[in-house]
Amino acid sequence: MRTGVFYFPTDYGIETGELARALEERGFDSLFLCEHTHIPVSRRSPFPGGGELPRRYKHTHDPFVALSFAAATTKTLLLGTGVCLIPQRDPIITAKSVASLDRLSGGRFVFGVGGGWNVEEMENHGARYPTRFKLMEERIRAMQALWTEEEASFHGEFVDFDPVWCYPKPVQRPHPPVLLGGETDYTLKRVVSFCQGWFPRAGAGFDPAEARARLHAMAERMGRDPATLSMTVFRAPPEARALEAYHAAGIERVLLEVPDLDRDGILRRLDELAPLAA
Template sequence: MKFGVFSMNSDEGLDPLELAREAEGLGLESLFVLDHSHVPVTRRTPFGAGNEKTVNISQRKDLSEGFEDAGGDMPRDFYRNREQFVTLAGVAAVTSTLRIGTGICVVTQRDPIWLAKQVATLDQLSRGRLVFGVGIGSPWNREELANHGTDYHTRMTLMAERMEAMQRIWTQERAEYHGRFVDFDPLYAWPKPVQQPRPPVLVGGDGPTVFDRVLAYGDGWMPGHHEDPGFFRERVAELQERAAAAGRGRMEITIFLAHLDSLDDYASAGVDRVVVNAPTGEERKYLKDIAKAMADH
């Protein structure tokens, strides 16, 4: 298995350029960073949940005291994260072998023409080291989506159209797309990605329809950790069978927010990469833990 590290990319944590240099020096394969543009003051859905309940952040304690996930509020890091692509560009500039990943990029919050250019530019400047993790947006960030003009209930169709439109921009000299949500006449857009036909696309999520999205526009699956060891064995087998039937070949499997004590379970399920969270303020300790686990496996 390949070993990577995930950073919340908080401005209160270890400088991401230092984190990247140290990760590369320890032999880790990759570094992934978060993507959230802001935290709405009033939200109807508590963090990590699917039910609606109004949460007014302005009525809570001073943010300088720090938030933990209690009573439905997001952890402090969500308020403090740096911009994803700017960070990864800096990381690419100070490393040479480390793969750089979006973990994940909320495509439903980004203009597809600009995003296609950002992805291609970063892949070019990193000399083909980008791993493009993508997602549709969770129930608990529907207000964040709405602030970007995205309807939570139609986000899956929007996501599919944006991914298809970007694929055309990356691979065609004159790209054109006409869909329900994405609509543009023929255009020129450079650069094109170094990795062709695109950087590897890892689709996040573990819901009942996630494999439809993986097979429609992905090259692999990137679910979060699951406590049941049998979950990954069953679902990975299902995905690989569906991919083979669709003529897609083998799909790459990455476990996001992986647990180091579950490495044997991941390996038996056919996992290719594990990405372990390095909590803000403890990045160096976790880097060493990941490097040790990598050496032992």
């Protein structure tokens, strides 16, 4: 089992290149960056975690720009989005960002994606909450076409374009793995249908063995080989004994949280977490 981290790449926290170097030096597998393009002041959508929205949600760098700095300062660290909010992104531009980062990093990109929860944020991008998952699926399928076809085209309800040339192509074949976040059976159906892995959150009551069994059962029900699907667990517990259960369940990767601290506080926390990456 591999151990990575996730982080909100804020404009007041540690510089992303320095964080990436520190992670690679300490033996971590990967760095996944969270995304919010902006936060509408109206705050109609309640924070899913309860209470006030944490400050970091309003201060994140663009994940592809930040991951480019991380790529430039490391050699082996995997670079991921955790998650990229697909309903808020143009698929052709995003496909080029993904392919460019994967190519410039030597095939180290992992594409964690999700539908999003902030209604007014996605509305500012022209997306609607009730249809966000259908929009997300079309955009991901369109991007997969752009990565794998010399003259790609796509015709759907939300995404529609005739044959185009779109380069560069990713280093990874057929394309970087797409990991979908969420915990419902609907999410699992989407994972099996058009993704390469599941990206659940380790909330209260999360059982890694049960989650793995759910994924395998859905794959078998839909006629897909479960061995073609991976699991990366977001916000896994930072405790060796708890992580033993994840390893025993066959989870491929766990992500630990890098907290919302200043540079020195983050580096101290990485030193505390480093034994879990061994």
